[in-house]
Amino acid sequence: MNILIACDSFKDALDAPSVCRAIEQGLKLADPSVSTRIFPLADGGEGLSDVLNHHLDLKKVEIEVNDPLFRKIKAAYNLSSDNKAAFIEMAQAAGLQLLTPEERNPLKTTTFGVGEMILNALEKGAKHIVLGIGGSATNDLGIGLAAALGWQFLDKNGEILQPIGENLNEIRTTRPPQYNMTDDVIFEILSDVKNPLLGKTGAAYVYARQKGADDSAIEILEQGAKNLIKTLKNLSEMTEIEGAGAAGGLGFGALFFLKAKLKRGIDAIMDLTDFDKQAAWADVIFTGEGQLDSQTAHGKLIAGIISRAQQKPVIALCGALEMPPQYIKELGLKAAFPIAQKPCTLSEALSLTHENLEKTAFNIGKILL
Numbered sequence: 001m002n003i004l005i006a007c008d009s010f011k012d013a014l015d016a017p018s019v020c021r022a023i024e025q026g027l028k029l030a031d032p033s034v035s036t037r038i039f040p041l042a043d044g045g046e047g048l049s050d051v052l053n054h055h056l057d058l059k060k061v062e063i064e065v066n067d068p069l070f071r072k073i074k075a076a077y078n079l080s081s082d083n084k085a086a087f088i089e090m091a092q093a094a095g096l097q098l099l100t101p102e103e104r105n106p107l108k109t110t111t112f113g114v115g116e117m118i119l120n121a122l123e124k125g126a127k128h129i130v131l132g133i134g135g136s137a138t139n140d141l142g143i144g145l146a147a148a149l150g151w152q153f154l155d156k157n158g159e160i161l162q163p164i165g166e167n168l169n170e171i172r173t174t175r176p177p178q179y180n181m182t183d184d185v186i187f188e189i190l191s192d193v194k195n196p197l198l199g200k201t202g203a204a205y206v207y208a209r210q211k212g213a214d215d216s217a218i219e220i221l222e223q224g225a226k227n228l229i230k231t232l233k234n235l236s237e238m239t240e241i242e243g244a245g246a247a248g249g250l251g252f253g254a255l256f257f258l259k260a261k262l263k264r265g266i267d268a269i270m271d272l273t274d275f276d277k278q279a280a281w282a283d284v285i286f287t288g289e290g291q292l293d294s295q296t297a298h299g300k301l302i303a304g305i306i307s308r309a310q311q312k313p314v315i316a317l318c319g320a321l322e323m324p325p326q327y328i329k330e331l332g333l334k335a336a337f338p339i340a341q342k343p344c345t346l347s348e349a350l351s352l353t354h355e356n357l358e359k360t361a362f363n364i365g366k367i368l369l
Contacts, residue, residue, distance in 0.1 A: 001034055001035065001283045001284065001368075001369060002037075002281055002282050002283045002284075003021050003027060003034060003035065003036045003037075003283065003286060004035075004036075004037050004039055004274070004278050004281065004282035004284075005020045005024055005027075005036060005037065005038050005039060005251075005277065005283045005285075005286045005287075006020070006039040006040070006278070006286070006287050006305055006315055007019040007020050007023065007040060007041065007286070007287055007288040007289070007317075008040075008041060008042060008043065008287075008288065008289040008302075009042070009046060009047040009050070009289075009290075010172075010288070010289065010290040010303045010319055010353050011046065011290045012097070012350055013178060013290070013319070013350040013353035014353050014354060015040075015047055015050045015053075015332025016040035016041060016042060016050055016051050016255040017038065017040045017051075017054055018045050018227060018354065019040070019288055019357060020039065020040050022355075022357035022358045022361070023286055023288065023317065023357055023361040024036050024038055024361075025358050025360070025361070026338065026357065026358040026359065026360065026361025026362035026363075026364075026365060027286075027361050027362070027364075027365040027369070029342045029358070029362045029365070030047050030362050030363075030364075030366045030368075030369055031365060031369040034365070034369055035156070037281070037282070037313060038157055039197070039273070039275070039312060040054050040055075041266065041269060041270070041273070041275070041301055042132070042265070042266075042267070042269055042301070043134065043135075043190075043192035043264070043266040043269070043300055043301040043304065044132040044134050044190030044192050044200060044265025044266070044267040044268070045089075045091065045135045045189050045192055046089070046090045046091045046095060046097065046134060046135040047089075047251075048087070048089040048091075048132035048134075048190070048269070049076060049077070049078060049089045049092070049318045051273075052078055052269075052272070052273075053078065053088050053268065055272070055273040056078075056080075056081060056272070056273070057080075057081060058078035058079060058081075058087065058156060059078065059079045059080075059081065060076050060077075060078055061076060061077055061079055061120070061121075061124070061322065062074055062075070062076045063075060063076075063077075063080070063117065063120050063203070065093045065112075065113035065116040065117060065366035066093070066110070066112045066116065067093065067094070067098050067099075067113055068093075068094050068095075068098060068109035068110055068111075068112040068113070068137040068138055069099070069101060069103065069108065069110075069277045070110065070112065071314040073093070073098070073113075075093045075117060076092060076112060076280075077089065077092065077117050077120075079124060079126065080253060082137060083124050083125040083126060083217060083220045084125065084126060084128060085126060085127075085129075085130070085334065086118075086121035086124075086126040086128070086129045086130070087130045087132075088114070088117050088121065088129060088130070088131045088132070088278025089132045090111065090114045090116065090132060090133045090134075090135075090136060090225070090247060090250065091132075091134065091135040091136065092117070092133060093111075093112075093113030093114045093116065093117055094109070094111045094113055094114050094136050094137055094138050094144075094247075095135045095136065096135055096136065096137040096210075096211060097135065098137065098140070099137050101175075101212075103212075104137060104207070104211055104212030104213075105212045105213070105217070105218060106137070106138055106139035106140075106143075106165045106208050106211045106212060106213050106217065106221060106248060107136045107164065107165045107166035107213070107217050107221070108164055108165070108166065108234060109137045109139070109140065109164060109211070109246075110138060110140055110143075110147075110162075110163050110165075111136070111138050111142055111143075111145040111163075111165060111167060111250055112144035112145065112146075112147055112148050112247075113143035113144075114131075114144070114145045114202065115144060115146065115147065115148025115149050116148045116251075118131070118145065118148070118149065118182075119148055119149060119181070120362055122181045122185065122337040126185065127184065127185055127186065128185070128186045128188075128192060128201045128213065129185060129186070129187050129188070130188045130268070130272075131187065131189050131190065131254065132186070132190045132191075132265060133189055133190065133191050133246055133247035133250050133251065133254070134191065134246075134247065134265070135247075136193055136211070136247040136248050137212075138165065138211070138247065138248040138250070139203060139204060139208050139211065139221045139248030139249060140163060140164055140165045140168065140248060140249070140250075140253075141168060141197075141224075141225055141228055141248070141249035141250070141252055141253045142249065142252065142253015142256075142257055143163040143168070143171075143228070143253065144163040144164070145161040145250065145253060145254075145314065146163070146253065146257040147255065148183065149177060149180075149182065149257070150176070150177025150178070150179075150180070150181075151174060151175065151176055151177060151257065151291060152174065152175040153167070153171045153174055153175075154172060154173045154174070154175065155167075155170045155171065155172055155275070156170075156172045156337070158173075160269065163221075163347035164169070164208075164288050164349050165221050165224065165248070166221075166224070167189075167224075168225060168227060168228050169223050169227045171227060171228055171231050171355060172231065173231065174231060174232065178265050181365075182258055182259070185255060185258075186261075187259065187260035187261070187262065188248075188261050189243070189250075189251060189256040189258075189260045189261065189262045189263065189264055190232065190262070190263055190264075190265035190268050190269065191243040191246040191247070191251055191262060191264070191265055192246075192264075192265045192266065192300055192301070193243060193245070193246045194242040194243055194247035195207075195242075195243070195244075196240050196241070196244050196245050196248065196317075197212070197225060197229075197238075197239035197240075197245045197249050197251070197351050198222065198225055198226065198229075198239050199285070200247075201245075201248040201304065202222070202239075202245045203221075203225065203244075203246075203248050203252075204218050204219075204221040204225065204226075204248075205218060205222065205224040206225070206245070207245075207248065208248070211248070213352055225239075225249060226229075230233075230344055232256065235366050238252060238255055238256060239252060240315070241255065241262065242262070243262040244262075246262075247357075250279075262309065264304070265304075266300070266301050266304030266305070266309075267304055270304065270305075270308060272324045274281070275308060275355050276308060276310070279308060279309055279310050279312060280310060282312055283312065284312060284313050284314075284315065284368070285305060285309055285312050285313070285314045285315070286303050286314075286316075286317065286361070287301070287305050287314055287315070287316050287317075288302075288316055288317035288318055288357070289301055289302060289316075289318060290318065290319045290320065291293035291294040291302020291318060291319060291320040292316060292318045292322060292323045292328075292336055293320075293322040293323055294322075294323070294327070294362075302314075302316055302331070302333070305333065306315075306331060306332040309332075313334035313337065314332065314334055315333070315334050315335050315336075315337070315368075316333050316335070316336040316337070317336075317337050317338075317339055317357060317360055317361065318336060318337070318338055318339065319338065319339060319340070319349065319353065320338060321336055321337070321338040337360055337364065339353070339356040339357055339360045340356060340361070341356055
């Protein structure tokens with residue numbers, strides 16, 4: 001039997017390659033003769049760099065950038081061997097994991113560091129930039145990114161505003177850079193969500209609370225987004241594009257400031273890594289992510305794998321299984337298994353992730369093989 005192990009990271013616990021290796025170890029314990037291939041994946045969010053480094057011949061570039069609160073940190077992105085293509089994970093510079101729970105507040109955070117990463121890639125000669133925009137700590141609609149590339153955002157007095165979420169409503173005019181380095185560059189934005197920018201299903205209402213916003217902050221961010229749209233000459237049609245609300249409106253910002261194309265993250269990454277060839281080899285596909293819930297069916301990694309599994313059975317392992325059986329069936333999974341072995345705290349569960357993945361894969365393997 002040929003088993004392809006194609007997993008996402010388990011957030012705060014293991015990166016995608018480590019998740020795949022733990023499952024492989026369990027299957028090999030069940031039957032040492034089983035043929036396995038490790039194939040880590042990501043949907044455009046955290047872990048994109050780890051996944052692309054595993055599959056592609058890329059160079060790692062480490063630079064100093066601003067974090068979401070304008071503190072200097074080290075961030076890394078990847079370049080192709082000829083420097084013409086760059087692969088950037090926004091979470092490296094503007095990710096929620098960079099902040100403590102007490103620091104999280106999308107009124108105060110910025111995507112400026114993401115723009116610095118793009119600028120560095122442009123200076124090195126990149127003409128094709130792939131940007132994964134999951135896991136953000138921000139809701140600035142990409143004005144931070146734009147500011148790093150030379151855009152200015154001015155208040156009613158003509159003063160330059162700091163590019164953070166709470167200042168969106170203060171913008172009265174914008175000033176593009178004198179020389180736009182992005183004019184002849186192709187930008188592809190990878191996202192795992194389909195939310196528009198505005199409204200009850202938009203960036204602020206759906207995602208800002210998990211980034212530290214309260215009800216008042218959500219309203220401020222929503223009104224700020226509307227103000228920026230008005231300032232940019234009522235680009236209302238752009239706000240409705242699927243994914244415009246991703247990463248605190250960075251999807252919209254990329255459309256406007258970078259003239260980017262938004263792509264479903266998992267599909268783009270499977271294309272880059274030649275997933276279909278591996279699926280053709282496999283008899284069974286194992287996959288996994290930290291949580292299976294109602295969002296899993298909407299652009300997430302597991303749904304993407306099922307859609308391109310070529311009728312092969314797909315078995316999922318997860319940290320938390322919150323999806324009812326009828327949804328598991330409708331999604332197209334053969335089966336789904338939570339890996340917890342006993343009652344424990346979240347911190348204990350995270351520390352046991354490798355062990356529990358191995359144990360669960362072993363038990364499934366003893367039945368399957």
